[in-house]
Amino acid sequence: MKEINKIIIHCSATREGEDISAATIDKWHKKRGWKGIGYHFVIRLNGIIETGRMLNECGAHTKGENCTSIGVCYIGGVENFKTDGEYKAKDTRTESQKESLIIILRYLKKIYPKATIHGHKEFAKKSCPSFNAFEEYKDLTKIETNGIYTNKLARIINWVYGFLKSYNQSNTNRK
Numbered sequence: 001m002k003e004i005n006k007i008i009i010h011c012s013a014t015r016e017g018e019d020i021s022a023a024t025i026d027k028w029h030k031k032r033g034w035k036g037i038g039y040h041f042v043i044r045l046n047g048i049i050e051t052g053r054m055l056n057e058c059g060a061h062t063k064g065e066n067c068t069s070i071g072v073c074y075i076g077g078v079e080n081f082k083t084d085g086e087y088k089a090k091d092t093r094t095e096s097q098k099e100s101l102i103i104i105l106r107y108l109k110k111i112y113p114k115a116t117i118h119g120h121k122e123f124a125k126k127s128c129p130s131f132n133a134f135e136e137y138k139d140l141t142k143i144e145t146n147g148i149y150t151n152k153l154a155r156i157i158n159w160v161y162g163f164l165k166s167y168n169q170s171n172t173n174r175k
Contacts, residue, residue, distance in 0.1 A: 004112040006069035007105060008062050009137075010039060010120045011077025011129040016092040020075055022050035034060050039071040041104055047096025049104055055111070062123050070108055070115070074101065077130040089127030105140055 014020055021044065026037040037052035038060030044050065052071075053059055061071030076092035093101070105117060117140065119133035120126055 002056065002058070002067060004068060004070055004115050006065060007108050007112070007115050007117045008065060008069045008071050008120055008123070009101070009117065009129045009133040010061055010071060010073040011089075011092075012042075012073055012075045013077050013087075013128065014075060015078055015087060016076055016080040016090060017045070018076075018080070019045040022052050025073070026052070029060065038066075039073040041070075041072045043072070043074040043097050043100045043104070045075055045094050045097065047094070047100040049100050062120055065123055070112070072101070072104060072108075074129065077128060089130040091129075091131040093131070102140070105137060109140060 012020060022037055022042040025042060029037050039052040040055060040059055042050045042052055058067040059071040060066055062069060074093055074097050078087035079090045117133060117137040120128040
């Protein structure tokens with residue numbers, strides 16, 4: 001297994017309220033000439049966690065950090081209207097996305113306990129992920145979950161099943 005020392009959070013830089021899937025991002029990234037989606041996980045507006053690249057694969061999400069990090073992308077990150085001809089960065093995370101981020105980050109910290117959590121903007125001149133991820137998650141193990149695990153147990157079980165299923169398929173289908 002590769003040595004992971006960072007978990008890097010991204011936004012899809014899509015307009016607030018516009019829901020897209022990991023499959024859509026996969027198509028975008030293939031059009032850029034990549035082998036597929038650059039992120040390991042994508043969090044939809046409703047909080048559903050979709051898989052992208054397998055954990056044992058280098059990502060394509062942060063230049064210079066791809067093989068030593070895991071990329072997590074939430075859908076959104078910009079306003080749904082243009083100001084001065086462009087969409088401005090905005091923390092558009094829904095409550096479901098915030099809860100799912102905590103779930104996936106805790107899961108990843110169990111696998112990679114020495115990994116630190118960062119926002120993409122710490123490594124590039126970008127606004128991504130449109131909030132201060134390092135500051136928000138620096139004390140992740142101390143965050144009170146208020147029953148998130150109980151309320152989302154079915155979602156987590158389905159996600160783990162999907163992850164294991166796609167991992168097994170990746171061993172035979174991906175190159």
